[in-house]
Amino acid sequence: MTRVSVNRTLSRLYWLLTIVLLLLLAAKFADDIPGLPPGVVSVANQLYEFMRDNPVYCSYAIVP
Numbered sequence: 001m002t003r004v005s006v007n008r009t010l011s012r013l014y015w016l017l018t019i020v021l022l023l024l025l026a027a028k029f030a031d032d033i034p035g036l037p038p039g040v041v042s043v044a045n046q047l048y049e050f051m052r053d054n055p056v057y058c059s060y061a062i063v064p
Contacts, residue, residue, distance in 0.1 A: 024051055 027044035030036060
């Protein structure tokens with residue numbers, strides 16, 4: 001792999017990790033956001049609990 005392709009791959013990986021972490025942060029505070037439908041809050045809480053209870057899935061994004 002060339003330096004350009006490695007940098008592009010790392011950039012994509014960092015963007016993906018940022019998006020996942022922002023989604024988990026939003027899921028953590030979904031109960032406090034007014035106006036969200038109960039179904040969305042339930043799914044967000046389940047997603048947060050899953051990722052919190054299974055840190056192995058999170059570590060795959062960090063450690064290749």
